[in-house]
Amino acid sequence: MAKNLPKTYNPKDFEDRLYSFWNEGGYFRAEVDEAKEPYTIMMPPPNVTGELHMGHALNNTIQDILIRWKRMEGYEALWQPGTDHASISTEARVVEKLKGEGRSKDELGREAFIEEAWEWTRKYGGRINNQLKKLGVSCDWSREKFTLDEGLSNAVEEVFIRLYEKDLIYRGDRIINWCPNCRTAISDAEVEHEESMGHIWHIRYPIKGEDDYVTIATTRPETILGDLAIAVNPEDSRYYDLIGKTAILPLLNREIPIIADEYVEMEFGTGAVKITPSHDPNDFDIGHRHGLDQCLILNEDATINENGGVYNGLDRYEARKKIVEDLKKEDYLVDIKEHENSIGHCERCKTVAEPLISKQWFVRMADLAKPALEAYYKNELNFVPGRFGRVYAHWLENIRDWCISRQLWWGHRLPVYYCRDCDEVMVSREEPDRCTKCDSSDIYQDPDTLDTWFSSALWPFSTLGWPEDTEDIRYFFPTDVLVTGYDIIFFWVVRMVFSSIEQMGEIPFKDVFLTGLIKDSQGRKMSKSLGNGIDPLEVIDEYGADALRFTLVTGNTPGNDMRFYMERVEANRNFANKLWNATRFVLMNLDEELLRNDLGALKEEDRWILSRMNTVIKEATENLDRYEIGMAAQKVYEFIWEEYCDWYIEMVKPRLYGEDIESKGTAVNVLLHVLENILKLLHPFMPFITEEIWQHLPKRKEALMVSDWPVYSEDSYYPQVEKQMAYIMEAIKGIRNARQKMNIAPSRKAPLLCVTQDRGVREVLDYGRSYFINLSNASEITILEDKSAIGDDNLSVVLDKCEIFIPLRDLIDYDKEIDRLEKEKEKLEGEIKRVRGKLSNENFVNKAPKDVVDGEREKEKKYMDMMNRVVERLEGLRAK
RNA sequence: GGGCGAUUAGCUCAGUUGGCAGAGCGCCACGUUGACAUCGUGGAGGCCAUUGGUUCAAGUCCAAUAUCGCCCACCA
Numbered sequence: 001m002a003k004n005l006p007k008t009y010n011p012k013d014f015e016d017r018l019y020s021f022w023n024e025g026g027y028f029r030a031e032v033d034e035a036k037e038p039y040t041i042m043m044p045p046p047n048v049t050g051e052l053h054m055g056h057a058l059n060n061t062i063q064d065i066l067i068r069w070k071r072m073e074g075y076e077a078l079w080q081p082g083t084d085h086a087s088i089s090t091e092a093r094v095v096e097k098l099k100g101e102g103r104s105k106d107e108l109g110r111e112a113f114i115e116e117a118w119e120w121t122r123k124y125g126g127r128i129n130n131q132l133k134k135l136g137v138s139c140d141w142s143r144e145k146f147t148l149d150e151g152l153s154n155a156v157e158e159v160f161i162r163l164y165e166k167d168l169i170y171r172g173d174r175i176i177n178w179c180p181n182c183r184t185a186i187s188d189a190e191v192e193h194e195e196s197m198g199h200i201w202h203i204r205y206p207i208k209g210e211d212d213y214v215t216i217a218t219t220r221p222e223t224i225l226g227d228l229a230i231a232v233n234p235e236d237s238r239y240y241d242l243i244g245k246t247a248i249l250p251l252l253n254r255e256i257p258i259i260a261d262e263y264v265e266m267e268f269g270t271g272a273v274k275i276t277p278s279h280d281p282n283d284f285d286i287g288h289r290h291g292l293d294q295c296l297i298l299n300e301d302a303t304i305n306e307n308g309g310v311y312n313g314l315d316r317y318e319a320r321k322k323i324v325e326d327l328k329k330e331d332y333l334v335d336i337k338e339h340e341n342s343i344g345h346c347e348r349c350k351t352v353a354e355p356l357i358s359k360q361w362f363v364r365m366a367d368l369a370k371p372a373l374e375a376y377y378k379n380e381l382n383f384v385p386g387r388f389g390r391v392y393a394h395w396l397e398n399i400r401d402w403c404i405s406r407q408l409w410w411g412h413r414l415p416v417y418y419c420r421d422c423d424e425v426m427v428s429r430e431e432p433d434r435c436t437k438c439d440s441s442d443i444y445q446d447p448d449t450l451d452t453w454f455s456s457a458l459w460p461f462s463t464l465g466w467p468e469d470t471e472d473i474r475y476f477f478p479t480d481v482l483v484t485g486y487d488i489i490f491f492w493v494v495r496m497v498f499s500s501i502e503q504m505g506e507i508p509f510k511d512v513f514l515t516g517l518i519k520d521s522q523g524r525k526m527s528k529s530l531g532n533g534i535d536p537l538e539v540i541d542e543y544g545a546d547a548l549r550f551t552l553v554t555g556n557t558p559g560n561d562m563r564f565y566m567e568r569v570e571a572n573r574n575f576a577n578k579l580w581n582a583t584r585f586v587l588m589n590l591d592e593e594l595l596r597n598d599l600g601a602l603k604e605e606d607r608w609i610l611s612r613m614n615t616v617i618k619e620a621t622e623n624l625d626r627y628e629i630g631m632a633a634q635k636v637y638e639f640i641w642e643e644y645c646d647w648y649i650e651m652v653k654p655r656l657y658g659e660d661i662e663s664k665g666t667a668v669n670v671l672l673h674v675l676e677n678i679l680k681l682l683h684p685f686m687p688f689i690t691e692e693i694w695q696h697l698p699k700r701k702e703a704l705m706v707s708d709w710p711v712y713s714e715d716s717y718y719p720q721v722e723k724q725m726a727y728i729m730e731a732i733k734g735i736r737n738a739r740q741k742m743n744i745a746p747s748r749k750a751p752l753l754c755v756t757q758d759r760g761v762r763e764v765l766d767y768g769r770s771y772f773i774n775l776s777n778a779s780e781i782t783i784l785e786d787k788s789a790i791g792d793d794n795l796s797v798v799l800d801k802c803e804i805f806i807p808l809r810d811l812i813d814y815d816k817e818i819d820r821l822e823k824e825k826e827k828l829e830g831e832i833k834r835v836r837g838k839l840s841n842e843n844f845v846n847k848a849p850k851d852v853v854d855g856e857r858e859k860e861k862k863y864m865d866m867m868n869r870v871v872e873r874l875e876g877l878r879a880k
Numbered sequence: 881g882g883g884c885g886a887u888u889a890g891c892u893c894a895g896u897u898g899g900c901a902g903a904g905c906g907c908c909a910c911g912u913u914g915a916c917a918u919c920g921u922g923g924a925g926g927c928c929a930u931u932g933g934u935u936c937a938a939g940u941c942c943a944a945u946a947u948c949g950c951c952c953a954c955c956a
Contacts, residue, residue, distance in 0.1 A: 269956060391951075394952075521892085523949085554903095628896065737922060740923080838936085848936055
């Protein structure tokens with residue numbers, strides 16, 4: 001029996017040691033075991049080069065709580081870890097690093113660059129995992145995966161080919177979002193729209209052969225370089241006679257047709273729109289309808305290209321400025337107005353993205369979205385909180401094709417080959433020797449890589465060995481719950497769902513638990529640029545992982561953002577300290593020879609704490625079942641601090657210090673038994689301290705983390721005892737209150753004279769003697785049926801069916817006592833008024849459930865009874 | 881232009897099916913009893929944003945309003 005717990009709680013002494021103990025002991029491992037039910041969570045793979053932030057800390061804590069709980073419940077619990085290659089982000093960082101060394105991606109060449117990226121990955125890749133370990137995550141590291149692993153890459157290739165063969169992937173010229181900084185196409189989901197005040201320019205275009213103009217409005221004047229038409233609404237009487245005529249593009253003097261298209265809103269702007277098919281999705285469609293050509297005016301870096309005439313080579317914003325100046329100079333500029341519009345930025349680098357035409361690869365979404373929506377509408381896919389289901393559905397209902405090709409090198413290269421001679425497109429696992437169409441041997445592979453999310457979308461099954469038919473897949477898939485931030489519903493959740501349905505024939509998880517964002521104490525988003533981020537590792541270093549974890553999952557509700565306060569971490573560290581010291585107390589009183597297998601003859605307080613524990617087990621488990629993690633944690637917290645520490649330990653002390661060995665033995669065994677269950681209940685939330693304590697307990701088996709989750713038992717439910725104990729506590733609080741109001745020193749013991757005519761109360765008071773003596777500084781307890789012998793020179797505590805007198809005549813300040821009783825009276829008057837108000841309402845009496853009405857009647861009786869005593873006392877005191 | 885969330889004690893937030901408003905921190909008073917001052921005991925502090933509705937009964941359900949925040953959207 002290892003007894004000596006150090007005097008103060010110092011998490012640093014054991015957190016790392018315990019993590020190794022668990023990990024090396026194989027407790028995190030999950031294996032196919034047909035005798036057990038599987039429970040599976042796929043960890044959202046963090047970026048391989050990322051660092052742990054509060055968001056990671058939050059959702060990994062939640063996952064760890066769920067997985068530890070289910071593991072203890074007897075499930076074969078798999079928590080699959082791994083990292084994501086994060087193509088665009090990693091590539092950008094490697095490019096940056098090269099730049100610092102005076103090197104560039106282009107001069108290095110593809111192969112050498114990828115080697116650099118692998119180098120980078122090897123250097124920083126382990127970092128985030130080590131950081132996660134500090135948090136206590138119990139995932140199965142032996143199964144760790146990386147999205148660029150061979151197996152996962154096979155899965156990516158397989159899916160690409162399958163989708164291509166089903167015509168769900170196609171290549172085409174479409175308007176995509178181009179990031180001039182990252183130099184790649186990005187998907188719609190990767191564009192962040194930001195509202196800002198800008199300008200709208202009204203520009204007039206001369207009509208060919210007439211002394212007339214048509215005025216258009218634009219927010220991007222530089223795009224006039226790519227104008228190929230002017231469009232008006234066919235119904236617009238103002239422009240009837242212009243339709244079919246030709247306008248002259250200012251500055252470039254290009255001739256462009258004036259066309260009619262219903263897309264144009266007559267009310268907006270001037271009712272005439274310039275059409276730039278290569279730089280706007282709507283214009284692209286209009287161009288398509290009217291057989292217009294394309295005219296791309298931007299280079300990869302968003303400088304103007306050779307189509308821009310004299311503006312060739314200028315940056316897009318310089319060109320804008322110059323063009324506006326020139327338009328003004330030549331009198332084409334009619335007006336400039338303030339205009340609010342939303343501008344798309346690259347989600348990663350915040351550069352303004354340009355919509356432009358480009359030949360890219362796309363996933364055809366319409367057919368894939370359908371079953372993903374159905375799964376939601378059929379309630380197969382359940383969101384926590386539910387409102388996010390509507391966000392998911394709304395996005396899928398309005399989904400557009402997904403641009404998946406990226407002009408990057410770090411990632412999964414498209415399994416696509418082209419023939420240089422006949423331009424044949426070949427999609428295959430291996431590079432073909434010859435063109436399947438013209439038999440040429442001049443073949444090259446598409447240089448592009450896939451959107452990172454294309455591989456993450458397969459995570460729930462690619463990590464289990466798919467496309468091989470593995471035991472793991474049959475056993476662990478589909479998974480049980482996905483835990484992630486609401487900000488990646490579109491990027492990831494949606495894509496995993498439709499990918500799983502398409503490849504596996506079923507949804508990848510039943511529940512989606514969405515966490516909110518962690519903000520700083522002023523409610524601002526934590527960000528690197530603001531420098532207001534709080535490093536979870538620093539918090540762990542100062543207060544321990546348990547305190548951080550507890551802070552992250554309490555005091556807020558799923559899906560809501562939360563502000564992070566160090567004071568809360570400190571409070572939770574104090575809670576850990578409380579438990580630590582309660583354990584020290586138990587261990588200190590624990591004699592080897594007192595330990596028994598049964599608890600012995602239970603006293604009332606024993607039954608009370610066992611009953612309360614039993615209830616907490618039930619409620620906390622139910623809360624966890626409903627993903628009400630914060631509420632479960634709160635209940636365990638309150639049980640430990642208020643009921644176990646503040647009441648039970650105090651109640652039991654006399655027995656521990658007393659002569660009755662039998663009674664002492666029972667107390668010790670109950671203390672230990674309850675403590676063991678407390679550790680189990682708290683373990684998912686605070687794994688380190690609970691395991692550390694567990695390792696110091698006698699009778700322990702192996703590790704707490706693989707012990708059994710406590711189960712509610714009807715046999716340990718003692719409602720009557722709970723009620724009686726509540727009565728005693730009420731009395732003790734009343735006595736303490738009265739004494740404190742009189743400023744009576746705790747050292748001053750006083751006898752209690754309890755007057756009651758009620759037999760039940762009498763019994764309760766009788767067995768409560770030791771509680772009063774120890775918890776309310778009583779010297780002795782006398783129970784009387786009649787108070788006639790008791791004078792007015794006492795303090796008195798009025799209870800339901802009972803009045804307790806404390807004869808301390810020399811210490812009583814009668815004015816204060818009258819004040820105290822007056823307040824009591826006021827309170828009772830309020831209650832009586834409320835209860836009577838209800839009871840005098842016929843509708844209430846007739847329509848409310850009987851037990852509610854009876855309850856109110858009881859209360860009325862009780863309050864009246866107490867009121868009478870208080871009034872009597874007051875009269876007595878005033879008469880003095 | 882749509883959609884969503886928040887509004888409860890000085891601060892940050894809970895409040896699960898409608899049935900007497902809670903916690904942590906902070907504040908006030910007292911306390912060195914052999915688990916713990918990272919503590920104990922007692923206390924003060926709330927028209928549950930506003931207005932209407934449903935109901936015997938509303939912080940909780942419904943409808944508007946206001947303020948703050950977020951998401952989505954191809955009106956140049």
